[in-house]
Amino acid sequence: MAKAAANFACTECGYSAGRWFGKCPGCDAFGSLVEEAPATAATRVAAKPLLRLVDVNAEEAKRISTGVPELDRVLGGGLVPASLVLVGGEPGVGKSTLLLSALGAISAAGRRALLVTGEESTAQVKLRAARLGGTEGVEILAETELDAVCATLERERPDVCVIDSIQTLYAADMSSAPGSVGQVREAAGRLLRVAKEFGVATILVGHVTKDGAVAGPRVLEHLVDCVLQFEGDRYHAHRVLRATKNRFGSTNELGVFEMTGEGLVGVPDPSELFGKTLPGEIGAAVACVLEGTRPILLEIQSLVAPTDLAMPRRVGTGVDPKRLAMIVAVLSRHAGVALGSADVFVNVAGGLRIDEPGADLAIALAIASAARNAPVREGVAAFGEIGLTGRLRPAAQSERRLEECTKLGIAAAVAPAGTRSRSKIKVSESGTLREALRAGLKTGQENPRKSA
Ligand SMILES: Nc1ncnc2c1ncn2[C@@H]1O[C@H](COP(=O)(O)OP(=O)(O)OP(=O)(O)O)[C@@H](O)[C@H]1O
Numbered sequence: 001m002a003k004a005a006a007n008f009a010c011t012e013c014g015y016s017a018g019r020w021f022g023k024c025p026g027c028d029a030f031g032s033l034v035e036e037a038p039a040t041a042a043t044r045v046a047a048k049p050l051l052r053l054v055d056v057n058a059e060e061a062k063r064i065s066t067g068v069p070e071l072d073r074v075l076g077g078g079l080v081p082a083s084l085v086l087v088g089g090e091p092g093v094g095k096s097t098l099l100l101s102a103l104g105a106i107s108a109a110g111r112r113a114l115l116v117t118g119e120e121s122t123a124q125v126k127l128r129a130a131r132l133g134g135t136e137g138v139e140i141l142a143e144t145e146l147d148a149v150c151a152t153l154e155r156e157r158p159d160v161c162v163i164d165s166i167q168t169l170y171a172a173d174m175s176s177a178p179g180s181v182g183q184v185r186e187a188a189g190r191l192l193r194v195a196k197e198f199g200v201a202t203i204l205v206g207h208v209t210k211d212g213a214v215a216g217p218r219v220l221e222h223l224v225d226c227v228l229q230f231e232g233d234r235y236h237a238h239r240v241l242r243a244t245k246n247r248f249g250s251t252n253e254l255g256v257f258e259m260t261g262e263g264l265v266g267v268p269d270p271s272e273l274f275g276k277t278l279p280g281e282i283g284a285a286v287a288c289v290l291e292g293t294r295p296i297l298l299e300i301q302s303l304v305a306p307t308d309l310a311m312p313r314r315v316g317t318g319v320d321p322k323r324l325a326m327i328v329a330v331l332s333r334h335a336g337v338a339l340g341s342a343d344v345f346v347n348v349a350g351g352l353r354i355d356e357p358g359a360d361l362a363i364a365l366a367i368a369s370a371a372r373n374a375p376v377r378e379g380v381a382a383f384g385e386i387g388l389t390g391r392l393r394p395a396a397q398s399e400r401r402l403e404e405c406t407k408l409g410i411a412a413a414v415a416p417a418g419t420r421s422r423s424k425i426k427v428s429e430s431g432t433l434r435e436a437l438r439a440g441l442k443t444g445q446e447n448p449r450k451s452a
């Protein structure tokens, strides 16, 4: 006989157990386990007729353009009808703004677009709509009851529906609170059924946890066809949209937006934002780092200033201090960059944080450029891990990094020996840090009197 269903689940990772734990055994979060109502027995349904692939109507699979080119690109060329898309992002990053302007464009193209809002009143949405403009044809429903939402979708059958947000929906037949694992899973499951059965392309807005993952159980990510992450920080107007999962397209695409008074405006050339240095600028290098499994180009700046302090400062913003101390030591010991009597400051542009050893080489290039008063060669990005012996170690997923460089218009890369490129980009393979500095820095302008 099957074991009775577990009835405690973690709100962070979805771990479930038959008893309560103060600390989740799955993800070590404290106080995250909540009781779930036992699942109700499923009712039997009649068998459905089968269909051959050749008989499937291709019209039904034609993508719907969202009218937002950056969003279309990340989705892999538009929304697939009857698909389920999950959009996650920090509070206030602009999820509602992006999706409302997409709905506006979809309705303007003659399709039915419905916004189900559980977080904001219709009047608040109207205020935003007035700011964005072009959203007159969007239909709106202010509702949080799951059954009512599903029944409305079944009756109205819009082409595209946005649920803002999945955490506000609740199923009346479940005892747990809205936003809990059970409720979110139930809501996503029922919406999935409605989406597939009635051909409604559904976009779910999801909250994120403090580590940036979409809140709710991981099963949610398995359930949907596409998971988009909307990222950005509060000090900058730009936002980045990425797919972390896409059943109908590549996950390497990235969409960049700028938040303006008229809503989110797509940025056609994102390399201008993060990964571009001024040609000839001293102390700036471009790193190609992996964030999780996603490559991104970042500008790294460094300042090397003479100091009288007995213990010179090594200050890194967005860089691990231990890693920075190690890079400075390897630079002085193995690459002839004397930094013993200089303060070293390193900053990652855009307020981002790098936790990945693949960024070592670009950090070293920026510091060496500042110390030697020689700029990094134009249009060059760098990646690779620096070993304590001064030898460069290959960075993980170099091909994806090179692809990202090509996508953002970088012509050449300095990388560890053994990095093979299938794309057009020119790779200067370097065995040691000294060789990498030679390949990356403009030697003509080298200053023989080191500033340090
Ligand atoms: N008039 C304006 N001019 C420029 N930016 C604005 C203006 N009004 C709002 N914003 C921006 O829009 C953001 C809010 O967008 P939105 O409500 O779409 O975010 P959200 O991701 O849906 O947030 P939540 O998770 O709270 O629902 C604000 O953080 C602000 O940066």
Ligand SMILES: [Mg+2]
Pocket: 095, 096, 097, 119, 164
């Ligand atoms: Mg919102």
